[in-house]
Amino acid sequence: SAFFSGTFSLSNPRIIMADACKAKGNAALQAGEFDEAIAHYTEAIGLDGSNHVFYSNRSAAYLSKGDAESAMSDGDKCITMKPDWPKGYGRKGAALHKLKRYDEAAAVYNAGLEACPGDKALTDGLATVLKDKDKPAPPPPAANPFGNIIGKLATHPKFSTWMSNPSVMGKINMMQQNPQSIGMMLQDPEMQEVVQALLGGMGIHTQGPPADEPAPTPAAAPPAQEPMEVEEPKGPLSPEEQKAEDIKTLREQGNTHYKAKEFEQALQCYDSVFEQDPEQVSVLNNKAAVYMEMKEWKQAEKTLADAIEAAQALRPTPFEVIAKMYVRWGKVYANKKNPEMNLATAIEYYEKAQMEFNTKDVERLMKTTVLEKKKQDKLAYINPELGLEAKERGNDPFRAQDWPTAIKEYEEAIKRDPKNPAYNNNLAATLCKIMDFQGAMSACEKALELDPKYVKAIARKGDIEFLRKEYHKALETYQKGLAIEADNKACKDGLAKTMRMVNSATGSGEVDKERAAHGMADPEIQAILRDPMVNQVIQDLSGGDQAAGQRAMQDPGMAAKIQKLIAAGVLQTR
Helix, strand or coil: CCCCCCCEEECCHHHHHHHHHHHHHHHHHHCCCHHHHHHHHHHHHHHCCCCHHHHHHHHHHHHHHCCHHHHHHHHHHHHHHCCCCHHHHHHHHHHHHHCCCHHHHHHHHHHHHHHCCCCHHHHHHHHHHHHHHCCCCCCCCCCCCCCCHHHHHHCCCCHHHHHHCHHHHHHHHHHHHCHHHHHHHCCCHHHHHHHHHHHCCCCCCCCCCCCCCCCCCCCCCCCCCCCCCCCCCCCCCCHHHHHHHHHHHHHHHHHHHHHCCCHHHHHHHHHHHHHHCCCCCHHHHHHHHHHHHCCCHHHHHHHHHHHHHHHHCCCCCCHHHHHHHHHHHHHHHHCCCCCCCCHHHHHHHHHHHHHHCCCHHHHHHHHHHHHHHHHHHHHHHCCHHHHHHHHHHHHHHHHCCCHHHHHHHHHHHHHHCCCCHHHHHHHHHHHHHCCCHHHHHHHHHHHHHHCCCCHHHHHHHHHHHHHCCCHHHHHHHHHHHHHHCCCCHHHHHHHHHHHHHHHHHHHHCCCCHHHHHHHHCCHHHHHHHCCHHHHHHHHHHCCCCHHHHHHHHCCHHHHHHHHHHHHCCCEEEC
């Protein structure tokens, strides 16, 4: 009831919210998130369109994004709103400079210097514009004499037949992309003939008529006719071809046996393939897969080691095949059914695979395995007894105010026993000592996630909210703790001191901007202020229909909302 006496007034909530949006926009702009910054500045303008700074900041964000037209518009708006502010001229001048409208940019800078004589930023901006304006235009790029070489060669009766030769086309493409390669091309007889024809007047002739006679127009090449598809009768296979077909069939039989889990038959097929064609080393990778299904891990490893040795002896070396073998080897150690499962070893083999032949699939496999290993290591590190020892080691430096050492030991205790909420609470208390309220709040929330009824953590959370001047939140937190443990001294004392701060600030009639900003940043407070019924009650109690306002305050829900606005510092009584 102490909150509801006197006349109420609202502390410019839209202005406070606009300032909060501007702060978010500044942070986004510094982080290079230009679209996000523009959105925040636009929201700020919607809340308070009379603040020229919001237009100036949005102009900077637009220009950073590359939208010079929008940046110029905001700069112009800024000048209109505050003609004696130099930054507005700077924003518009920079946008015009970006658009290369040098004369207009110079005029804006000069106008700014007339309004704000001697401003360094405007003086420097003007000098840069004039310097860029006087720069000579860059010469146009030299034409590539071989830019249309393919089109010219295609119309020539002789050279048009060369277009189907991949070797010749590759050389022509190289000459198009790099005209400086002509010296190298002249070493090739075919390309020498092409270059001589091109440089001989671009008519493309090697032994044409004299220079005083016009070169005859080459006849258009007749359109190529679609060849008829005639299926040639297949003759008998050569012994080599027949052997290759038999080996292919044998390998497919092995795959069929593997899919049917007929592992012994699959191994026999794969062995036969390798015996008949030792260059098919990839079949040994299939054989290792069979051993993995049979849970014969050591045999799978030996097979892969032999396969890699055989593959490395081949010429050319099949690097992609070797990479697949290393991946299979890694999977041997990543398999949970393997009693010698070792993710660190698996990662080593994946890395070897990437050294042989780099692929995105293996890169993703490595990242997944690394994450799995971190989880595994974290679980292996858990030891509640060692966690208790670390907590005890942290208590001594805490009492001695050696905060870094205490933090280190409490963090060690959490790693050793992550399900004990007391360790997170101890860490929160220590982080408060070094003014790391955000870290302390995270530690409290973790403790309460483990035990929602842990009153010590609830009280600590209320203390942090009190220190951050979030009195409306602190009141709720302490009351929550008292609902669980009615005689808890920390919650009772915290509630009392928070009530005193709210009452003293409310009675003074002064606005605590920091406290109000914290309140306006709370989505719950924003939602309350958007409630038309709440706004009507505030208007009634601020000098409108006092009787109607008092009747509305008899509703517990409405009273709670008004109390929350007062506690947040958004609403004052006089």
